[in-house]
Structures are given as structure tokens and as C-alpha cells.
Amino acid sequence: MKALVYKGPGQKAWEDVPDPVIQHPTDVIVKIDATTICGTDLHILKGDVPAVTPGRILGHEGVGTITEIGDAVTTLRVGDQVIISCISADGKCDYCKQGVFSHCLGDEGRSGIGWILGHLIDGTQAEYVRIPYAETSLHPLPPTVTPQQGTLLSDILPTGHEIGVRYGQVKAGDVVAVVGAGPVGLAAIATAGLYGPSRVVSIDVDANRVEQAKRFGASDGVLSSDPDWKDQVLALTDGLGVDVAIEAVGVPDTFRMCLDIVRPAGHVANVGVHGKPVEMPLQDLWISNIVISMGLVNTDTARTLLKLMAQHRIPVDEFISHTFALGDILEAYDVFGRAAETKALKVILNA
Secondary structure (H helix, E strand, C coil): CCCEEEECCCEECCCCCCCCCCCCCCCEEEEEEEEEHHHHHHHHHHCCCCCCCCCCCCCCCCEEEEEEEEECCCCCCCCCCCEEECCCCCCCCCCCCCCCCHHHHCCCCCCCCCCCCCCCCCCCCEEEEECCCCHHCCCCCCCCCCCHHHHCCCCHHHHHHHHHHHHCCCCCCEEEEEEECCCHHHHHHHHHHHHHCCCEEEEEEHHHHHHHHHCCCCCCCECCCCCHHHHHHHHHHCCHHHHHEEEEECCCHHHHHHHHHHHEEEEEEEECCCCCCCCCCCHHHCCCCEEEEEEECCCCCCCHHHHHHHHHCCCCHHHHEEEEEEHHHHHHHHHHHHHHCCCCCEEEEEE
């Protein structure tokens, strides 16, 4: 089959690789119908995720059709169309029983890490993919949801919702600022609206993305390159700062921005994937009573979000800016990697 193979920092290739095979009774093989590229894939290509080794097939999102099932799989059938979760969970370990699927103790990839697809085992940017723990790592695709829409349930929507909105404890009446209006930041904006905040402020260096964010539910936009960006944000509050600041980029400057605009007793929810150390000025923060959270998505809200998606409560189609054939994935990477020029949000690859 063809697959997108990581060759080391800055290097990738669309090339022939062996077809995946069933390795364990709980596995299934899925033929990819639609997949996408994540900002995390770009971090991998920058060398920010050293656990990804050369030869790995990238990708952890997608919708596909089951072509083969392991002997222990009883609730899935060949021909089922399914959403692939970015988190693989055995459903049996202590963490899974607590709903902390992101730290599944199963022995696939590395015990204690649930994100293994395109990270520690081969992923979804391929014609076929092996899915371990299939019964607890796949969701049936409803007939009212397209494969392209379902792909957004693999990662970005649960990530923005769980790590941004829920960890940030967004509640009715809050002023929420989301720093970074890429796909995950937009997912946080879209799902924050489910909780009734009074304002959702999108902050980004890209004027196009700041404007685009209003289609996802942002009430206000601030260009972070403006010298008075912080004053603009504070002017949208009572002057004390935002209730919840969500970091959705993954660089030191944007984390610092969140600390600069959160009010005392507020929340900073870090969603971004960081590849460099970030200074934490505890000598200033200890007295502020803020809560700082971070984490890897559990995807425990994916089924809830799927119901809302099916009822058109989340503007999922707005996320898809470009569509490519799977075989044109190198072009798709180029477009996604130059988002400021191409105005790319989420690129969908159809098999």
C-alpha cells in the first residue's frame, strides 16, 4: 500500500510500504476513506516529538471501513464504517476504568500513553491502518455524519473541548480568550459556545484566522501583532482579565500571553503541543489563585460531540478549507504548512 512515512526532522515521503496485518485478536484492519493532517504532525516534522522515529507512518485521525477483524472482536463487523479515535485504549486498565484513556496502560506502543497512532505505531495517513483495541478505540459513523465530518471527531473537536473548555472550566457568563485560531483553537471556540460564555475572544497573529474565528462562535477578535493587543483584551472584560485563557499554539510566547490576560482566580488551559521549555514565573503567579491545566485528550466526550454534530449544533463543515485526494498528500502538507498564505484550516484527504 501507499503511506506517508516520516524520514526524520523535515523529511517525509509518500511511498510503498507493507500492508498492515492483524497482530492481536483485538485488532481490526481499516481501509481509510478520509483522513487529515494535524498540527501535531507538523510538530513531529519539526523534531518536537523525538519518540517518533524514522520509518513511522504518520497520522492519527480518520474515518474508514473495516476490512478484517481479529478473533476477539465481536461488536464490529467487516464493512462497518467507523471513526478512528486518536487515542487507543484497551478499556480494561486502571486508567481506562477512570476514563483517563490518554494514559492507557496497555502494551501497544508504550504502556501509559494512549496516543500511539502515528506516534509509536503506524498511523492513518495511509491506504490501510491496523487499529488495536478496536472495540474501545473506534466509533460507528452515523448515517447523518459524513466521513469528512467524522474525521474531525478523531482529535481536534475532543481536544479543544476537553483540554481547553472542560479543563478551563468554562461556565455561563465567562469571558474566554483563545490564543491561537488554528483548527484546535477553533474547536475550543466552537465548543466553548455550548457552555454559554458572555464573550469568546479569538487572538492570533494572522488577521485572516482572527476573522475566520467569528464563523465558529468568537464574539471578538484581537490581532496579537498589535502593540496594544493586551489592552484590547482587557477592554473586553471589566479590566481584571479573562476568566479562562486557552493556549492553542504550543510556543512559550503564547503561554506567556495567557498568563498576562487571565484574572485572579481564573483558569489557564494549555492545549498546545510544546517542543521547548516554557518559563513559569511562580514568584509572580503563586499569589494569583489561578488554575493552570494541561494534558493529552482522553476522547471521553467524543460520543457526546458526535450527537451534537449529528444535530448540527457544531459548525463542523466550517473547519474544512481544502480537500485533496489521498495520493496528493504531499501537496496537502505544503498547503497546510503554509496556512498563513493559503488560509488553510483543516485539509481533508479522500481515498
